[in-house]
Amino acid sequence: MAKPKVFISSTCYDLGEIRDSLSTFVKSFGFEPVLSEYGDVFFHPDLHTHNACINEIGNCQLFILIIGGRFGGKYINDQKKSITNAEYESAVIKKVPIFTYIKKNVLDNHNLFQSNRNKDFVESIHYPAIEKQENAKSIFEFINRVRRSASNNGYESFENFRDIENHLRKQWAGMFFEFLKNREINIQISNTNESINEIKSVSNKLETILKNIYKVVDSENAESSIIEIDKISLASEYLERMIGEWQTGKIFCNEDEKERILNISPREHNWYEYLIEIGILEYVKTKKDDYVELRTPEHYDIDIPEDLDEFESPIESYAGLFVKKGKLINTYQIETNNMYENGIKEITNEIRKKLLSEYIIVE
Numbered sequence: 034m035a036k037p038k039v040f041i042s043s044t045c046y047d048l049g050e051i052r053d054s055l056s057t058f059v060k061s062f063g064f065e066p067v068l069s070e071y072g073d074v075f076f077h078p079d080l081h082t083h084n085a086c087i088n089e090i091g092n093c094q095l096f097i098l099i100i101g102g103r104f105g106g107k108y109i110n111d112q113k114k115s116i117t118n119a120e121y122e123s124a125v126i127k128k129v130p131i132f133t134y135i136k137k138n139v140l141d142n143h144n145l146f147q148s149n150r151n152k153d154f155v156e157s158i159h160y161p162a163i164e165k166q167e168n169a170k171s172i173f174e175f176i177n178r179v180r181r182s183a184s185n186n187g188y189e190s191f192e193n194f195r196d197i198e199n200h201l202r203k204q205w206a207g208m209f210f211e212f213l214k215n216r217e218i219n220i221q222i223s224n225t226n227e228s229i230n231e232i233k234s235v236s237n238k239l240e241t242i243l244k245n246i247y248k249v250v251d252s253e254n255a256e257s258s259i260i261e262i263d264k265i266s267l268a269s270e271y272l273e274r275m276i277g278e279w280q281t282g283k284i285f286c287n288e289d290e291k292e293r294i295l296n297i298s299p300r301e302h303n304w305y306e307y308l309i310e311i312g313i314l315e316y317v318k319t320k321k322d323d324y325v326e327l328r329t330p331e332h333y334d335i336d337i338p339e340d341l342d343e344f345e346s347p348i349e350s351y352a353g354l355f356v357k358k359g360k361l362i363n364t365y366q367i368e369t370n371n372m373y374e375n376g377i378k379e380i381t382n383e384i385r386k387k388l389l390s391e392y393i394i395v396e
Contacts, residue, residue: 036064036065037064037095038065038092039059039066039096039097040067040090040093040120040129041055041059041067041068041097042098042120043098044101044103044105044117045070046103047101047102048103050194051099052070054198055097055194064095067089067093069082069086081109083108083116086116087120090127091127093129094130095130096120096121096130096132097132097201098117098120098131098179099133099134099197100117100135100139100175100179101136102136102162102163103164103165104164104168104172115175117175121175130208132187132204133187133188133189134189134190134200135188136162136191136192139162139172140190141162142160142161142163143173143176146158146160146170147173147177264375264376265376265384266376267372267375268372268376268380270372271373271377272389272392274369283393284313284393284394285396286394288395291393295390297310297311299378299385303370304374
């Protein structure tokens with residue numbers, strides 16, 4: 034059975050007892066502790082031991098950082114950093130959950146440093162919790178790096194191992210609860226998707242049955258009537274998809290503008306030109322000549338994605354739509370074009386006006 038691996042990062046000499054206790058604690062959870070001094074790190078013969086430790090973090094699921102009063106050994110690739118600094122940064126980059134603990138007297142000294150960091154005498158302050166005074170600023174800046182991280186920036190002070198143990202028990206219990214809760218939500222989502230698929234299946238079967246009944250009741254006119262119903266259905270889907278998604282379901286205009294919109298002939302336009310004519314979208318200059326970008330009028334101030342060839346989503350949060358001249362570039366556009374060509378264009382003007390009128394509100 035696979036076990037979560039927990040990387041324990043700190044200076045070894047001054048925090049040896051804490052590291053030993055943490056190793057035992059981690060094992061009591063059924064997890065696997067990873068400490069360099071216990072031979073838990075694979076020291077690849079082609080790598081420096083520092084980089085071997087860094088590489089090992091990618092194989093771990095949890096990361097415990099302990100900050101004391103000692104700077105520790107300098108990182109081989111960057112002498113301004115300690116190996117503990119480098120291990121922490123690797124955990125951040127690899128998005129490994131981090132649990133940070135700072136010795137209380139070090140944190141008290143850090144608060145003193147923060148209160149006076151802009152004062153002329155800050156360099157002359159003696160920090161009793163720091164082993165070597167020349168390393169004080171580096172240790173305090175490291176604490177700031179942890180505190181100011183965009184995420185996972187929580188930390189706790191400790192005086193003894195019991196403080197760390199109590200906090201970790203609560204944190205790991207919280208993680209397990211979140212796992213169970215997410216599992217419950219995923220099951221609910223799965224059940225909902227299954228229900229939707231069942232409804233679609235029943236709807237398709239019902240549609241087939243009704244069409245067959247219709248053919249029996251009115252065999253002479255059934256086929257043409259069914260085709261007409263399909264056209265109206267496609268036209269309705271097009272209007273709901275485009276007006277519902279782009280204009281939150283309604284077009285607000287005056288009486289004259291309503292009349293103009295209702296009398297626009299769809300046969301003279303393609304699926305997106307029609308949206309421009311009725312005022313749902315407007316042209317925006319693109320960064321590529323073979324693309325046309327369309328946006329709702331209120332969304333001109335948002336940057337266009339650099340790589341339009343990778344663009345797949347038809348509607349983004351900034352309400353932008355990209356079309357390639359003479360080409361349907363994704364499934365969404367293929368479906369929408371089908372609704373327009375075989376729905377909007379094929380129904381009578383009277384039916385189209387009736388369907389479109391449901392989305393227009395005269396102010």
